[in-house]
Amino acid sequence: MITLRASNLPLSEIREAIENKIQHSYLEKYIQKPVIDDDKLCILSSIIKNTPYSDTKKKNYIITVMLVQIALDTHDLVSKQEEKDEPDRTKKQRQLTVLAGDYYSGLYYYFLSQLDDISMIHTLASAIKEINELKMTVYYKEFESVQEFMDDLMLIESLLIRRVAEFFERSFVNEFTSNWLLTRKLMREKHNYLKQEHSPIFELLTNGPAQNIHYNQIVGTVEQFIQRSVLRVEETVVQLPVHFQSLKTYVNKKIYESIGNNSKVLEEG
Incomplete structure (x- = not known):
């Protein structure tokens, strides 16, 4: 059994x-700067901070897993197909985005070698394989329903953190993690869609399981999934142990903020 060892590692x-x-x-001259997902960082930090390792090793674990996430996210930015007459700069951006994803992958392999933890290497490699297989499913599978699509999306968003939680014997956080990360993903995608900005998830929905649903109904359908997930988040976050208090505070603050922002976006939409 893993025992607790509190640490002072500011987020x-x-x-x-x-x-x-x-x-x-x-x-950075040619492609957008990688986004560090604060939700995943906060959950990950809460999981790892109260484990028996030294602060240095805890910090390296957190950085390594976040580099894996950044590498996965960066590869997602690569456009799916090359346009015949696209400008050279666009072609260069695509090529550099691929290289950037590989560069961040190289960084986490370097950090893993510093940790000298074969079990963690196996855990992350297995998670990466599962996530990539799920992404192929989401992009190319013909879903029977929006619910089926959302189930796979939830797994993609949370699987890396879930596997790390299981590695550190903290799987009690997994249901909260799955619902919270799906909530945050859908909120961002809905915001982009209503602002007529690029939203890969809405694009996949409108071309897939929601293709026969009207524009306004698609937004309403996604909103229903958001509300359902938020309710489950509220039920599960209170059950987390006391040493997850900083995560609880963070989540409650984000929920409070999102209620106001959500109303504003719906009014504008």
Whole structure:
């Protein structure tokens, strides 16, 4: 059984360390800077901070897993097909985005070698394989229903953190993690869709299981999934142990903020 060992690892310090690792002046000239997912960082930090390892090792675990997430997210930014007459700059951006994903992958392999933890290497490699297989399913499968699509999307969003939680014997956080990360993903996608910005998830929905649903109904359908997930988040977050208090505070703050923002976006939409 893993025992608790409290640590003083400010989230801002870990975030800054990740930013320093992924900084690359040449790549930043041509492609968008990688986004550090604060929701995943906060959950991950809460899972790892109260484990028996040294603060240095905990920090390296967190940075490594976040680099895996950034590499996965960066590869998602690559456009699915090459346009015949696209400008050279666009072609270069695509090529560099692929290289950036590989670059971040190389960084987490480097950090894994520093940790000297074969079990964690296996855990992350297995999770990456599962996530990539799920992404292929989401992009190419003909879903019977929106619910089936959302189930796979939830897995894609949460699987890496879930596997890490299981590795550290913290699987009690998994139901909360799955619902919270799906909620946040759908909120971002809905916001982009209503603002007529690029929304890959709405694009997949409208071309797939929701293709016969009217524009306004699609937004309403996604909103129903958001509300359902938020309710489950509220039920599960209160059950987390006391040493997850900073995560509870973070989530409650985000829920409160999103209620106001959600109403505003719906009015504008």
